[in-house]
Amino acid sequence: MMLAFRGLLRTLRGCHLPNSRRHMSAALKLNVRQALATEAGSGERQQEVIVQGWIRSVRAQKEVLFLHINDGTSLQSLQIVADPTLENRDLSFGSSVEVRGKLVKSLHKKQSIELAAEDIRIIGPCDSLAFPFKQKERHSLDYIRQFPHFRCRTNTFSSLLRIRSEATAAIQSFFKNNDFVHIHTPIITSNDCEGAGELFQVEPTSKVGISGENPHFFNVPAFLTVSGQLHLEVMTGAFTKVFTFGPTFRAENSQSRRHLAEFYMVEAEMSFTESLQDILQVMEDLFKATTAAILSKCPEDVELFHKYVSPGQKDRLEHMLKNKFVIISYTESIEVLKKADDVFTFKPEWGCDLQTEHERHLVKHCGGVPVFVVNYPFDLKPFYMRDNEDGPQHTVAAVDLLVPGIGELCGGSLREDRLEMLHTRLDRLGLEDAYQWYLELRQFGSVPHGGFGMGFERYLQCILGVGNIKDVIPFPRFSHSCPL
Structure with a gap:
């Protein structure tokens, strides 16, 4: 698994990953539900795709950064795999993002596909400390009713x-x-x-x-x-x-x-x-x-x-x-x-x-x-x-x-x-x-x-x-x- 991640990281590090927007005319725009239903290509057959949504979780490891994003089209979120140098205060729970990359087979048992990020653009940062919902908590219906706008x-x-x-x-x-x-x-x-x-x-x-x-x-x-x-x-x-x-x-x-x-x-x-x-x-x-x-x-x-x-x-x-x-x-x-x-x-x-x-x-x-x-x-x-x-x-x-x-x-x-x-x-x-x-x-x-x-x-x-x-x-x- 680590060898696969290292190969993926070599691909990621060869790309410009800061928040600047690159030319995206060739990329296919998909929603999360469509992305999850797509069969991963291989090699040159992999097409670049764009997925937009809100971050549901952020998890940084030494050699890889994992995000899960959701756009309301599916209960299941799409896993994003990225270079850990991307981690910053704006990549937080609740932030809205646009991700460009290639869909690849996932090594995780709970999903068949993930998005290898080549570019992540933060559209709207979220102050996760002040946000009323927390990343790892299951909130009761009584609690979330207090926040009709969220x-x-x-x-x-x-x-x-x-x-x-x-x-x-x-x-x-x-x-x-x-x-x-x-x-x-x-x-x-x-x-x-x-x-x-x-x-x-x-x-x-x-x-x-x-x-x-x-x-x-x-x-x-x-x-x-x-x-x-x-x-x-x-x-x-x-x-x-x-x-x-x-x-x-x-x-x-x-x-x-x-x-x-x-x-x-x-x-x-x-x-x-x-x-x-x-x-x-x-x-x-x-x-x-x-x-x-x-x-x-x-x-x-x-x-x-x-x-x-x-x-x-x-x-x-x-x-x-x-x-x-x-x-x-x-x-x-x-x-x-x-x-x-x-x-x-x-x-x-x-x-x-x-x-x-x-x-x-x-x-x-x-x-x-x-x-x-x-x-x-x-x-x-x-x-x-x-x-x-x-x-x-x-x-x-x-x-x-x-x-x-x-x-x-x-x-x-x-x-x-x-x-x-x-x-x-x-x-x-x-x-x-x-x-x-x-x-x-x-x-x-x-x-x-x-x-x-x-x-x-x-x-x-x-x-x-x-x-x-x-x-x-x-x-x-x-x-x-x-x-x-």
């Missing part, structure tokens, strides 16, 4: 962002492959889809040019959207399958591990369906297809979470994927909860909403498999859910998907498409004027339809075993916190 530089969070990117692509692919049309629903809306009143109102900071009796910029109160569902329902008058995927907002004064003020929702709506089972099937297929794609595209990144963040999550996830999701009615779930040995903070009673502690018990009761709870009490759900007309225990055709460790992941329903029943319900709630346009959808070519929404961040929590939702979004927004 946490993308950690292995854990860069893995999360690659997984998030692949999950986004997989969701888009699932809907495209199943003939859904992607609709860009508005972020600013005059509708409160959920009816909960937890809205961020939108008005300009300056009132210049706004005068008269109406003080609103849009002439009506406008809000950041809590859901794209109602706009998707508009589209079901012309398309049989539609979906949207974008940011949604809730003005909840919550510091919990499950809630954010800004988060991403995947929402779908399907026309010509009169069966709640159709919606359940799409939910299950979306979960399994997206997860399979992530496991295929990001095995090392997922393994990092399953090994260091949530040991045992790999087996739990495999259990979810290989089993059919369970279906249980709301009424049956209340009976299960009443018979439970657990002492609940909120007593389970028919007509009361399920709490997180109830949801987690139901998943455990069903063997750790995701659970569809269907047919909720009429009075618990919003006006747009279809009335089951089922007697004393008045229910609607609604569903929540509960998953291990998280609780509710998806919510959906058949929509009330019968004009008179919808008219009566809106009139009783005092919403008829505000939703006149919604009534008109039922007057002109309406069809039975239904849909659902899935919280994207909660989905990532579920598959990775991350306990806090703030650790699966690039820049978390929650009450009393908007640092940048």
Whole structure:
């Protein structure tokens, strides 16, 4: 091994290695992932390449200097072998560099290829002593959350962002492959889809040019959207399958591990369906297809979470994927909860909403498999859910998907498409004027339809075993916190 290093060093020392930039027109620019996948050439067939990235480690020996650099394209870093005379205070953990050299076979067991440096240019030095992350430490998610402007530089969070990117692509692919049309629903809306009143109102900071009796910029109160569902329902008058995927907002004064003020929702709506089972099937297929794609595209990144963040999550996830999701009615779930040995903070009673502690018990009761709870009490759900007309225990055709460790992941329903029943319900709630346009959808070519929404961040929590939702979004927004 030492003979090989000495031969390499003779090559390196024949080159000009200080930080001055040499002519690089003949060099092939590669990212780290491409470099790691390249087969090393030999002799004259070796082509010069350029790799740019950030130093993850520096190790100087008597006759050789080792660097590892990463550019976010791979969990694995590329080893750089250089002349030790290059070592100086700027070649430090966190510094950004550009390296030119030749890819050669590595003698190290953990990598097949490395870059023999002929030139290293320091682009941005880093004061590693003051930098909040240290070279040889594995920092907790709680710790790195304190540095939202730096946490993308950690292995854990860069893995999360690659997984998030692949999950986004997989969701888009699932809907495209199943003939859904992607609709860009508005972020600013005059509708409160959920009816909960937890809205961020939108008005300009300056009132210049706004005068008269109406003080609103849009002439009506406008809000950041809590859901794209109602706009998707508009589209079901012309398309049989539609979906949207974008940011949604809730003005909840919550510091919990499950809630954010800004988060991403995947929402779908399907026309010509009169069966709640159709919606359940799409939910299950979306979960399994997206997860399979992530496991295929990001095995090392997922393994990092399953090994260091949530040991045992790999087996739990495999259990979810290989089993059919369970279906249980709301009424049956209340009976299960009443018979439970657990002492609940909120007593389970028919007509009361399920709490997180109830949801987690139901998943455990069903063997750790995701659970569809269907047919909720009429009075618990919003006006747009279809009335089951089922007697004393008045229910609607609604569903929540509960998953291990998280609780509710998806919510959906058949929509009330019968004009008179919808008219009566809106009139009783005092919403008829505000939703006149919604009534008109039922007057002109309406069809039975239904849909659902899935919280994207909660989905990532579920598959990775991350306990806090703030650790699966690039820049978390929650009450009393908007640092940048």
